[in-house]
Amino acid sequence: MMILTHNFDEPVNRINTDSFKWDYEGESGKYIPLGVADTDFKSPQPVIDMLHKKVDLGVYAYGYLPQHRFAKSICNWYYKRYGLNVNEEAIRYSQGLMTGALWMLLDAFTRPGDKILIQPPVYNTFNVVIKGAGRFIETNELKLVDGRYEMDFDDLERKTADPRVRILLVCNPHNPVGRVWTKEELLRVYEICKKNNVLIISDEIHGDIVYNGAKHTPFFSISEDAKNNIIVMSSPSKTFNLACFYSAYVVMNNKALRDQYDVVYSNYHFDYNYFGIEALITSYNECDYYVDQFNEYLWKNICIVKDFIKNTMPEVKVIEQESTYLMWLDFRAWNLTQFELMNFFKDSGVKVNDGMNYGKNGLGFVRVNIACQTAVLEKALSCISKAYKSKNIK
Template sequence: MRYNFDETVNRLQTASVKWDGVEKHFGDKEILPLWVADMDFKAPDPVIEAMKKRAEHGVFGYTIRTEAYYQAIIDWFEKRHHWSIEKDWILHCPGVVTALSLLVQTYTEPGDKVLIQPPVYHPFSYVIERNDREVLNNPLKLEDGQYKMDFDDLRRKLDEHQVKLFILCNPHNPGGRVWSKEELKELGDICLEYGVLIISDEIHCDLVYAGHTHTPMMTLSEELTQHTIVCTAPSKTFNLAGLQAANIIIPSSKLRSAFRKTLAAQFIELTNTFGAVATEAAYKYGEEWLEQCLEYLQGNVDFLIHFIEERLPQLNVMKPEGTYLVWIDCRALGLSFKELEKFTRQQAKVAFNEGYIFGVEGEGFTRINVACSRSILEEGLHRLEKAIQELEMNR
């Protein structure tokens, strides 16, 4: 069937963080939300139908994860990513960020250093600091309009500091890089050399554009398979974030046993009924929807790039290789990062995720969520254009 991604779905009064949370978060209900990383698109029809059928049953007791649930996950990753996962490797968690926090608790002690690569998804630093661990930064390098890993700095940091854990973002949020097999292999080999456990957040792995290929960290070698934990979820792929279902892949029996104990201690091993139903249906029947979604997202990315190149040459777009998030360099506007935040909210009246929350390396940048109807994206860009024109006229 053909899905209509141009449809503008009214998400107001649905308890949406992205839409209903605007007034509370920004203090102005007229602000257009292009921030929180969920889509404005309806989930695939087979997912909606499966949830309706389950709702009609009317009994919502404690829910187990069935053989069909596990097989749907295994089949999806084998088909889409040529990655063979065994059932025993799969552990459930309500969300990837929850998993990251519990993984930090499981494999490190208070005061330990955990390495990340800013600018990067801001909860990475939160789950480290709020668990009384210390963030160690290996900043990405901005070269020729895209981010690259700084392996020389990585080696220096690992030489100088005792590091137990490294959290990788692949595909990268906010920069949209889909790390190459060669980059990941070099990174993995360095971590193996220094005995650093890798947690790879691969939640955006299915959202990759033509010409690029996602490489699961575990597919690079058997040694890395045993030294890596991968966090996955259907939430970004199929717009199911509110159903709180993530799957954490841990091949090492020793590492898996340790994390299972943490999950048991937190009493979060049970599955949300609708999360389980939606996960299975999405992985079984959602591929047609995903392919059309990717086509539409690519169109939105192309539209944004063309708009900015033609009408807002003060800005520079980092063309994403994956995700539905676009990283924009706004430094030529001559605003401090706090002034930029105030400008986009009060003058442009558009909610973006301001770059500084991803680390000091993100100051002067902003992140735009393009997973919306093109008409909404166009409205947001027009608002930004008008505000920039007024800014320059008043200088």
């Protein structure tokens, strides 16, 4: 059997392709964008080939969601990657995670004025969707202990005791701090939330991207009891660079929860993405090889950044990376305001994400996306090095 390989070093010019990353964030080539969380790599060749077949048909009329093929591909993926048996009945389609799954789940299980608990510093779109849905945000801030983030379980106990807190929204693995939560940590979270009647929704879109023996634990797999009381939402978009298709899914083993979701889905009169569904199915059925090579390439880029910081600006701290292609870097030693910190990168010709976007405890931090060709990353680091030396920052 031929083993497929992917050339992650292949240059792909995304300027003037209506790319949010390169045309908006990077201002059409003015800056090197290391911000928004997509990659600069082509998707796997089997996905491209499948999409060509769909395009060549020439008819792009209303589709009919291939629920069995769709659900089966996801079940296959969970078995191949995590050794888990997932029932096809548990799988539901959603039009993206934030604009689709999360919005519908909030509508299904909460009402305006309810509180949603999040764990900052955390993915900023959580805030956008929660507030947009008319719900209130409560925070259970992560603690930085010896260079590694941990959950504050005592605070979680206090916050979930508030009867207005209806949902804990977990990022597993965590964006931006790169933690892969252990089974023991997830079990403790579950027991606290169960005691206080708080529903857990776990965003696991980065679950395939792990390093150095770290193992992603799908939240619903931690125990038989948890299996029926936790909702997981995910998508292949981060792993295979398919974000524009807005094709995602929700795993709900509890039929009562599925029924509530189905009512909301029906009320929104959502359809599905004709191309995106085939990209999802093909990725999960045929493209294991891509993920393994992808993670190896990303880890090489992570090591390049770590070496750069160690040799060029050792006062900057790198939060140890267990997952995601988003590095969380601590620049507090520079004693700059957040405005000054962001302007330093902009003046160097590189765009990164402002740590304050992820919560007040992101002050002094930046998020850096290393999912680009190594040559692009090295060019960006060279620009940063020149700016650092010219400004004589210590």
